[in-house]
Amino acid sequence: MTTTPLGAPVLQVRDLGVDFAVNKKWVPAAVGLNFDVAAGEVLAIVGESGSGKSVTSMAILDLLPKNARITGSVRLKGEELRGASASRLRHIRGNDIAMIFQEPMTALNPVYTIGFQIVETLRLHSALSPDQAKQRALELLEMVELPDPAKAYRSYPHQLSGGQRQRAMIAQSLACDPALLIADEPTTALDVTVQAEILDLMRNLRDSLNSAVILITHDMGVVADLADRIAVMRRGVVVEMGTSQDIFGNPRHAYTQELLAAVPHLGGAEIDITAALVQATGAESLVHDVTAEALKQRELENARRAEITQRKEREEAMAASRETPILELVDVAIEYPKQGRMPAFRAVEGAHLVVRPGEVVGLVGESGSGKTTIGRAAVGLLPIAAGKLTVAGVDMSKHDRRAMGQLRRKVGMVFQDPASSLNPRLPIGESIGEPMFLAGVAKGAALQRKIEDLLDQVELPRNYRNRFPHELSGGQKQRVGIARALSLSPELLVADEPTSALDVSVQAHVLDLLQQLQAELKFACLFVTHDLAVVDLLAHRIAVMERGHIVEQGTRDAILRSPQEAYTQRLIAAVPLPNPEKQRERRELRALLLEEHARTAS
């Protein structure tokens, strides 16, 4: 895995610098970059947003906006790209250098079929008859492991799932056998489970094709078992560069160490996920680094602890049943009403869920599983169709105005996308103060004082009160969102994927903050996410959702130590590990789980 193929590098970058004109001044975005990528090699460029990693890849393709200035030299197979003619560059793009974008929905044209778009790429760059091109397109779709290539060929982008769309994107970028493939955050917009699948695919493709690959990401976990070499970028400068082994095994720069630490570690130090998974699959032979006996020992230990937690859980449940829950769902169904010819869609069915005071419950599932729907219903943004929903003593089964009014002071919500959840025309102080102002809690100077207190709580400077959302970074905006949700001291906080739009490093800080605040203010929290590792730190209990049903719930330890449902096991196995060796084991375990799943399904 680590052997770097010999021979001339496909891409040679020397002294590459990018500056942007801002306020009539050149502001550096990337400075003095030097790297080579050889055929068959994967170079990962890792860094936070704003570190200049995407800018670098765009500079290679010369796709930067007009206010950018590129300096230095970029050589593709010995040919200098800087200063090459526009038509030559056009020929190179797509033919010699292909790119996989972050968001497959926006990168694919929604009004053409997948097949049409691949055939277009093929025929633009090579002399193929329409029939030959179609043949080749079908081969490509098969190569990216789409379940039914012929069907995908005829489909429009919206008819495919997110993962399938990303596969189609990859097929399109591979159409002309590019010498260099640039993947810009190829999995950031995807669920953890789908991310694992796409990473598998990219790994398989790397072995079968002989392309050089540049993988750009903010998540160290993603590159663990895919990259041969890693370059860590911070503020436009490569701070550390080395082989995957070096970077993960012996990170030298403090920044690299922090990035590694930011990757959420499922189960923490005390829960042995590998043992739990091995137990679930019975695949001892796949784990290499320990002897069979040691593994057996670990499994037994894990089983014993699982037993203990289960017993404790039962006892706790007995004790807790006397306590009134903050949020109680009994056999709840939630529907999206029919719109035009679209029939009503039942997003959640037969859901039972209890959140007790001061408890954090993680609601985990893939996109479309109905987890956000439950979160929105819990704060009264969606009516329920059947069953009984009680929130903080207010019966929400009938979605009426009075109940809503009572509820508002008792619940708060942190939204998924901080860019969309703050009104761009309101200073953030006003956004934070609005719930208090409308509830009549405080006015004038008293309100300003409360806003300052809240800003202190979320660790933002007080003078940010007069700033507008566009002047804040993503992490700061999400802190504002948290401050607003907490402004009325709610009994229940619903956090709807509050970190999925953030970098892994920022995510770590926001989660820290939430955990601190929860310990301090003791509110109950329903934490909705697609990534088990994210709730792992916070949640006391975890509920797993699949296709509108809650399939499994229990304490965090019970879920992680002995996941009963195959779906839960797959979710656990999909969480990436920032360690190449362990990640390989995990991947093989996951493949086994998927195989088993396919067998039982058929």
Next chain:
Amino acid sequence: MSSQQPDRLTDTLDSREVPEDVKGLSQGALVRKRFLGHTGAIVSLVLLALVVILAITSVGVGFHGWWKYNWRQTPDIVNGGHPTLKLFPPSLGDHPFGQDTVGRDYFAMTMRGAQISLLVTVMVGVISGFVGVVIGALSGFFRGWLESVLMRFTDIVIIIPLLLLGGVVAYNSKANVFVLGGLLGLTAWTGMARLVRGDFLSLREREFVDAARLAGASNGRIIFKHILPNAIGVITVNTTLLMSSAILLETSLSYLGMGVRPPDTSLGRLISDNQAAFSTRPWLFWWPGLFIVIICLCINFVGDGLRDAFDPRQKKLVLKRVKEPDHDPLLEATQASALPGMPLSEIVAPPTAAGGSTTTIDLDEGGR
């Protein structure tokens, strides 16, 4: 937060402190600044203001202006009615724009015509802007049956042939410029309603509306405080376009003899009255035509400037004027001190899925 863990390197954007005294610019201030930087729009705005002042003060509205004639007097014809305006040496003469066939001073008439045309423009802008925004906002925000009713009503208004209606009304009522302006205003709002509805449809799905609802905001508050300010770009721009098209509409109605009645006059009326004189006394045609062009172009340029100001992605850039950074970038970047610039993600943010007209990929304002 940076005070707690001062040597944290990740999450640099979060820990990048901003000078205490810098106060954030509001969206409005940003737009104003960008608008003021748009030379064409500013020149047009000044020119338009000059035309308005000239039209009002020269012949007066209700009071007597500084010009010696008004549009009703018929002095003797001097020099065959030719314009007396001389550019070199500059002199106005007795009748700078000439005289019409019966001897009325053409400068006074043109100024009066400009007054009437501007009045119609403003009326159309205000009335159709208001009606369009209300109908668009209501149907876009509440949807359901209200939307169906309002949009079908809009469809009905769209199919009314305006020239015919104008003719009918003009013949049956006492000719009055207010009736004309009101009529045009009450029929020209349809495009505005559609646009505002479209903006509301996308804005109401944004999460900040949910957040406001959760905070207990009433529908009125959500519409006026949260959604409308975000749709203001579309509204302002469309209003200016409506206004310039209203001038042309008034001109065509008057040209067909359905607008303003004599002895009052408008720019369109002046042209239609004198169309036969084009070969013999062309100035009767050129002067009102020139003012129509000036007013329409100015309003359109102002609208253009507003559109650019509200859309931060439209940024013209003169690369030659960009200066080198004062510090060594490599040194700067490797140190933990703050960069002079802004978060990079904001300079070259990739197009995101949820982007209204107010997304802030801003090339001008980020650096502080």
